[in-house]
Amino acid sequence: xxxxxxxxxxxxxxxxxxxxxxxxxxxxxxxxxxxxxxxxxxxxxxxxxxxxxxxxxxxxxxxxxxxxxxxxxxxxxxxxxxxxxxxxxxxxxxxxxxxxxxxxxxxxxxxxxxxxxxxxxxxxxxxxxxxxxxxxxxxxxxxxxxxxxxxxxxxxxxxxxxxxxxxxxxxxxxxxxxxxxxxxxxxxxxxxxxxxxxxxxxxxxxxxxxxxxxxxxxxxxxxxxxxxxxxxxxxxxxxxxxxxxxxxxxxxxxxxxxxxxxxxxxxxxxxxxxxxxxxxxxxxx
Amino acid sequence: xxxxxxxxxxxxxxxxxxxxxxxxxxxxxxxxxxxxxxxxxxxxxxxxxxxxxxxxxxxxxxxxxxxxxxxxxxxxxxxxxxxxxxxxxxxxxxxxxxxxxxxxxxxxxxxxxxxxxxxxxxxxxxxxxxxxxxxxxxxxxxxxxxxxxxxxxxxxxxxxxx
Numbered sequence: 104x105x106x107x108x109x110x111x112x113x114x115x116x117x118x119x120x121x122x123x124x125x126x127x128x129x130x131x132x133x134x135x136x137x138x139x140x141x142x143x144x145x146x147x148x149x150x151x152x153x154x155x156x157x158x159x160x161x162x163x164x165x166x167x168x169x170x171x172x173x174x175x176x177x178x179x180x181x182x183x184x185x186x187x188x189x190x191x192x193x194x195x196x197x198x199x200x201x202x203x204x205x206x207x208x209x210x211x212x213x214x215x216x217x218x219x220x221x222x223x224x225x226x227x228x229x230x231x232x233x234x235x236x237x238x239x240x241x242x243x244x245x246x247x248x249x250x251x252x253x254x255x256x257x258x259x260x261x262x263x264x265x266x267x268x269x270x271x272x273x274x275x276x277x278x279x280x281x282x283x284x285x286x287x288x289x290x291x292x293x294x295x296x297x298x299x300x301x302x303x304x305x306x307x308x309x310x311x312x313x314x315x316x317x318x319x320x321x322x323x324x325x326x327x328x329x330x331x332x333x334x335x336x337x338x339x340x341x342x343x344x345x346x347x348x349x350x351x352x353x354x355x356x357x358x359x360x361x362x363x364x365x366x367x368x369x370x371x372x373x374x375x376x377x378x379x380x381x382x383x384x385x386x387x388x
Numbered sequence: 389x390x391x392x393x394x395x396x397x398x399x400x401x402x403x404x405x406x407x408x409x410x411x412x413x414x415x416x417x418x419x420x421x422x423x424x425x426x427x428x429x430x431x432x433x434x435x436x437x438x439x440x441x442x443x444x445x446x447x448x449x450x451x452x453x454x455x456x457x458x459x460x461x462x463x464x465x466x467x468x469x470x471x472x473x474x475x476x477x478x479x480x481x482x483x484x485x486x487x488x489x490x491x492x493x494x495x496x497x498x499x500x501x502x503x504x505x506x507x508x509x510x511x512x513x514x515x516x517x518x519x520x521x522x523x524x525x526x527x528x529x530x531x532x533x534x535x536x537x538x539x540x541x542x543x544x545x546x547x548x549x550x
Contacts, residue, residue, distance in 0.1 A: 344483060347485055349486055
């Protein structure tokens with residue numbers, strides 16, 4: 104297949120707005136204060152409305168309805184606000200059905216939000232300090248699937264044969280049959296949208312957790328683990344299924360036991376209804 | 389009338405109009421049982437093998453775990469007139485990430501707890517499609533016990549079990 108033609112389809116995605124780019128720059132820069140987000144979004148009524156709708160969803164469990172950005176920050180903190188802003192901004196690209204991956208309307212978005220929320224929770228336990236950047240990377244890591252989906256549909260039988268007969272991962276089979284995989288394509292989107300090099304690196308390597316940008320950075324292992332958990336629980340379970348490589352080294356690196364794995368799954372079950380409601384709210388525009 | 393069984397959930401029915409469905413079984417296990425004589429059936433979708441992980445959560449939702457969900461599936465069907473030795477049984481799910489080994493292989497452990505309980509209670513399965521790396525969906529029609537499975541990305545497949 105003509106990879107250049109596939110890459111050109113990046114332009115068919117709903118682009119990042121000017122306000123969105125400014126927020127991305129803030130959360131990607133460790134020297135900037137997250138409070139700068141407030142100054143950016145206060146002039147954007149749509150973004151503010153999306154943010155408040157997400158903040159008032161059952162997931163956050165606020166007893167009082169928040170009606171202003173400042174109030175939302177006071178109740179939820181900047182990490183949650185940054186995540187909610189990103190959810191509100193990027194949902195429109197993710198909510199359509201992705202037939203090549205056998206995902207119905209909203210399923211890729213549910214998968215992306217669930218994966219980002221689990222990654223955020225794991226990152227908080229590991230006391231990472233770049234949580235908005237990690238959350239956004241986890242949220243957008245599968246954006247390449249949106250472009251690749253139509254090509255997957257055409258090549259599906261060949262891909263399945265590679266997975267079943269040769270023991271390949273779905274990702275490797277995408278690359279072999281189509282010429283590019285969804286992680287690489289997602290990284291190309293991130294580059295085109297001028298995401299930070301760190302986010303581009305995470306998106307490109309989210310199925311390859313042994314690749315790390317900095318020696319002590321746990322972002323990719325955490326995003327990989329959150330993704331693995333979503334696959335196991337079947338959240339947004341599509342045609343690619345669980346056909347991705349497992350890395351025990353990630354569990355060791357994160358000091359994550361099988362009991363931790365099961366407890367994380369059980370804890371997430373307790374939030375599923377609220378997550379679904381928030382997914383519908385954030386994707387409802 | 390579709391009765392959707394969510395993750396960590398169970399539905400039992402004797403309504404001939406009911407079709408019980410559970411979607412996207414990854415490492416989770418879906419168990420369907422059906423008594424063709426009284427036309428009673430049910431589906432359980434559990435996520436984790438053993439309730440000892442968190443007895444409080446198991447108390448609040450026994451369908452989350454195999455060892456608490458499976459007995460309830462059978463007990464609830466008995467309440468509607470099903471009889472153990474007439475029950476037909478389907479087991480689907482238990483998928484795993486490639487090369488996922490040992491204790492982290494929850495799909496395999498979910499299946500193992502079921503096999504142990506079935507062996508101990510003398511229950512045999514009439515159809516199983518377990519393991520691999522695929523997502524599965526299961527439908528059970530109460531009127532005739534028609535069972536259909538679908539592997540994501542593939543066509544529907546009728547299960548021959550009655």
